[in-house]
Amino acid sequence: MVDGGYIASIDVGTTKICTIVAHVAASGQLDILGVGLHPSRGLREGVVVDHAHAVKSVQQSVSAAERMAQLPIGGAYVGVTGAHIKSRNVTGRVRVASGDEITSEDVEQAIQSACDNVALPHDREIIHTLVRDFAIDGQRGVKRPLGMHASRLDANIHVVSAAAGALRNVAAAVEEAGVEVQKQILEPVATSLAVLAEDESDLGVVLMDIGGGTTDLAVFANGAIAHSGAIPVAGNQITGDIAKLLRISYEQAEQVKKQFGTAFANMMNDDDAVLVEEIGTREQVRVPRGLIADIIQARLVEIFQLTIENLQQAGMYDTVTSGVVLTGGGSQLPGTLEMASDIMENTPVRLGSARGVGRGANRVASPIYATGVGLALYAAEEGADASPTSAPSYLEWVEKARSWWRTRVQPRISHYLPEF
Template identity: 45%
Template sequence: MAKPESFLVSCDIGSSKICVLIGEQNAHGALDVIGKGASPNRGTRKGNIINVDATIDAIKRAAEEAEIMAGVQIARAWVGISGSNVRSFNSRGVVAVAGKDREISRDDVTRVIDAARGVQIPQDHEVVHVVPREFAVDGQDGVGDPTGMVGARLEADVHVVTAPVAVTQNIVTCMNRAGIEVVELVLEQFAAAEAVLTEDEKELGIVLIDIGGGTTEVAVYQRGSIAHTAVIPVGGDHFTNDLAVVLRAPIGDAERIKKKFGSALRSAVEDDEMVEVAMVGGREPKLCPRSTLADILQPRAEELLALIHEDLQRLGVDKEMRSGIVLTGGGSELEGLVEIAEGIFEGPVRRGVPAGVGGLVDVVSRPEWATATGLLLYGHRHKTPRRRSRGITRAATSVSRFFRELF
C-alpha cells in the first residue's frame, strides 16, 4: 500500500483573498497546521475567476508565504471550488439486485449510484461530486450501507454537484501556472463543513452559512448527510459597498469602518456613539453616528439571511434543523449578525470557528479560515487522492472513494 503523504496543502481561492495552508500528519495521525499564507485577490468575482494573471500572482504570493513559514515546498494542493455557476441537485437511482440469493454486493451499490448520477447535466458542465446520501432496499428507506442485505430492488439518493468545465479549467490552469498541481477540487461548503460542524450536528440537522466577500454559500445537512447546497451572489463586500455609497467614503475606508465599528443590530448601538469617517477625494473626515452604520448594515443582513430562510422554507427543511444554524466565513464576523439570524431562523445560531487541527491553531481559528482549514481536513480524511480527470471517471472515482470510507 502506498504510504500516505505526511504533508497536505490546501488552497481557498476566495473573492477577497487566497488562503494557503500546509498541514503535517503528526505521530497520532492527526493534522497539525505548520504553514499559512494569505494574499488579497482581485482576480475573482462572485467566486469565478475573471483575471487569470491576478489570480496566479495571488496564489504564488500566498503559497510562498506558507512555504517560508513551514520550510517545505508545495507541489500539489486540495483546492476549493464554488461560485455562482456551480449547480447542485439531489437525484435518485433504482436497480434490480443482480446476484444469486439477491444479496446486495458492492457492484450493485456502484451500479445504483451510477444510475442516480446518470441524470442530464448541462452540456458544458462536469460532475465535481456525487455524494451518496442514503439507500432503500425493497422500499425500506434510510439504509446507510446496503451491502450484504437481501432484496430485489435497490434505490440510492445522491447529491450531485456540477460546475462549468470553463470554471474548473480556469482554477486548474491558475494553480498549474502558479507551479502547483491540483489533487482534487472540493466544493467549498463541504470543506467548511469539515472544519466547523460536528458529526452529531449533521445527524440532527444543521445549516451552514459561509458568508464570504462576493458570495454566500449554504449547505444543509440532515441525518448525517448533505441534503442541499446553494450559492447566493451576495457577500460581505456588498455590506461594504452599501456603507461606501451612503457615507460617500472610499471602499477601503468603508471596509475598515465596517470591521471596526459596524453592527448588524441597530438596537445594540447607542444613539450618541460617534465614529470618524474618511471622505472620498481627500476631503476632511467627518463624524458620523455609529447608529447610521447599523441602519445601513441591518437591512442588508436581514435581506441576505431572509433569502436563505425562504430557500429553506421552499425546500421544507426549515423546521427540521434541530442543531440550528452555523455562520462562518469572514462576513460572519460582523457584530450582531448572530442575533439577527436567531430572529430570522427562530432557532439557535452560532459562529463557526475552524476546529479539528493542531499546530498553529491560533492562526486559523477565525471564521475566514474555515474553508482552507476544512480543505486540509477533507484531504486528510480522503488520504488517497484521486487524480484530476473529467466527467464520468471523476464520478466513478468518487464512488470508489465512497467505498473506501464505508468499509
C-alpha cells in the same frame, strides 16, 4: 519534522487566497505547518475575472505557506464556489438477483444510475456525487448496504455540478502558479468537515459561510448532505454599501465596518459617532454608529432572507429549526448571530470555526480559515500527498516538451525545416 506525507489546500476566495500545508498526526488530528494568506485579485463571487492577477495572488499565497512550512507544494485540493454551482438530490436503482447479497458492483451501479438521471448540458460538469443514504426494498436510512440481502437497491445521491469554464479557469490559475490541482471541492462541503460536529449533522443543521463575495450554504440531515448552494451577496456588499452611502473610499469603509460595525442598530445612541473622510471634499464628517449599524443590518437581513428563499425552494427550510452554524469572515460582526436567530424562527445559532486541529490551531482559529482547513481535512481523508512528484503537471509537461524540442531536437533537424 514531517515523518509521513503532508497535504496542502488552497481556498481561492473572493477577498483572500488561503493556502494551508498540514500533516496528519498519529492522533488523526491535523497539524498546521504553514498558512499563506494573500489578498485575492482577479476573482469575483467565486469566479476568475482576471487570469493574470489570479495567478499572481495564488503564487504569493502558496509561497508564503511554503516558506512557513519549509516544504514545497507540488499539489493541492482547491475550493470551488459561485452562483454557477447547482445541486440536486437524485435516486438510482438496481435490481439485485433475488436472495443475493448486495455487492460493491451493485452499489456502484446504483450510484451510476442516479448520475445517469441528471440531464447535464455540455457546458456543465459533475463535481460531487455524495451518498445521502441507500434504501433496500424501499426501506430508507441504510448507510452500509454491502452484504445485506435485498431484491432492490436505491441510492439517494446529492449531485453537485458546476460550469465547466468556471472550474477550468480556477484550475488554470492554480496550475500556472505551479501547483497541481489534485481535486476541486465544493467549498461548503469542505467547510462543513471543519466546523460541524457529528451530532449536529445527524440532528440536522444549516451551515452558512458568509464570505466576501458569496454566502455558501449546506444543509445536513441524518448525517449526510441534503442541499448545497451559493448566494451572491456577502461581506463585500456590506462594505460597498457603507462606502456608497457615507461617500467614503472602499478601504475606509472596510476599516470602519470591522472596527465600529455592529448589527445592533437600535442599541446605539447618537453621541456614539465615528469620524470619516468624505471622498472628493476630503472633509472630516461625523457619522453616528447607529447609521453604520442600519446599513449593515439592511444587507444582513437580505443575506438571511435570500437564504430562507433558497432553502424554501429546495424544500429544506424545516431543517433551520434544528440549528444554524455561521462561519466565514462576514459572520463576525457583533449581533449577527442574534439577528440570524431572530429572522430564522428563533433557532439556535452559533459561530463555527475549524475543529479537529492539533498543533498550530491558533493559526487557523478565525472563521476565515474554516474552508481552507476543511479542504485540508478532505485531502487528509482521501490520503492525498502534496509533495512534488517526479511526474510533472500538464503545464510543466508542456513547458518541458517545448524546451526539449527547442534545445535538443530543433538544432539537429533545423536544416530539414522550412524557413519562415
